[in-house]
Amino acid sequence: MGDRLVIRATPTGPADTVIVGAVVRASADPSEVARDEYRVLVHLDQLQSLIGYGDRVDRFAVATRDRAATGRAMAAINDAAFGFQAHRSRDIAVETSQTFLVVSRFHHAIGVITIVASAVFLLCIMLLKVDERRRDVAALRLMGISAATVLRSVVLEAAMVAVAGSALGVGLGAAISAAVNAHYRGVYRTPLAFSIVTPEVVGFSVALSLVLGVAAGFLAARRLTRVPPLALFGR
């Protein structure tokens, strides 16, 4: 602030000396991210003398009171101003967000594939782990521990593992998310959030892992408790 700068529109064009009056932070606009350029705001008359143009307007925005006014204003502009095309701001937003939507869908697909694959993996591990203990389970049942007790304790254990696992996962997710944000905020010099862990995401993942864990535990345990203990005990 207060520095004197000599600015030119082109390397050989007319120069002007200005004093820096304010430094404006980069706004949190996704479309500005990764555009590695500086913006200089100067007075209009100064700008005109620098670039040697007269009045020139590339775009202008019209604020309207309601939907109907928007429609009327669009029609009026499109009729009156040759070479201009009016668009609703929402249409432009949707248009410029297409890439983000595709990327977001892609992320969802990756998420679903990950969840399905890990659910299958979890079920297999669970079946193996419980099956490893089939002689223990058989011995317990021979000693008079009921199938219901065995089932209950396996399901309880599975639920506890699922809760511990999802707590670990949420913690890991939050840490990675923070690291991603810290990194890209530095790279792009923006306050934008690149990754967020919302309560919905946490709730969904905990609920999902609990349901999957309990289901896997139940299936694995029921496979054991259905067999007569003497047959499980083996020889």
Place this chain on the structure above:
Amino acid sequence: MSDAPLAVSARDLRRDYAMGDAPVHALQGVSLDVAAGDYAAIVGPSGCGKSTLLNLLGAIDRPTAGSVRIQGKPVESLSDREATRFRLLHIGFVFQRFYLMPALSAAENVELPMAEAGLSRAQRRARARELLRYVGLEARADHRPTQLSGGEQQRVAIARALANRPALLLCDEPTGELDAHTGAEIIALFERLNAGGTTIVVVTHDEELAAAARRVVHVKDGRILSDTRVR
């Protein structure tokens, strides 16, 4: 001993295992009475039907023919669920392997059958402590099975078998995984238990263990060959 009430009574037990065209006749008419307070060893060559007999005496398995009464109660008619409950409350089992739950301490393993039977936490604690003291492992109550030797694990397993004060203690090769020295400790423990009134039936190849019993039952090819009272 002859006028004592019967802990278990088996009549004409047969047990066939369906093995395709040639069923295995594992037991071919076995009758055996064990009085309360008795200590019987069942011996015989491998495959003669000892375990099969023990499983029937403990309401683990159902005979193809014949009947078993435990403390006067016929057990063939029990449903699976009833039989499980009956075993929990009336019979203690000790196996060759110890089958202690690895995640639980010695005391918690002993408490397991009591928890299933519905005892309060305080009752379970007190009884587990008493039992572990009885088998000489009071100091190891909080140890996990992996921190115990084989002989110690088997003593915990015996304490667990006694948890619900069973009328009958059934043991299948309880010294089978132990060396002679630790086996001798288990044998001494059984003698002490029997002297205190516990009825014991033990299946074994261990001559030392069989010699410690009051009575030795020889089984061969699914029949009782001899039944000798030793003391």
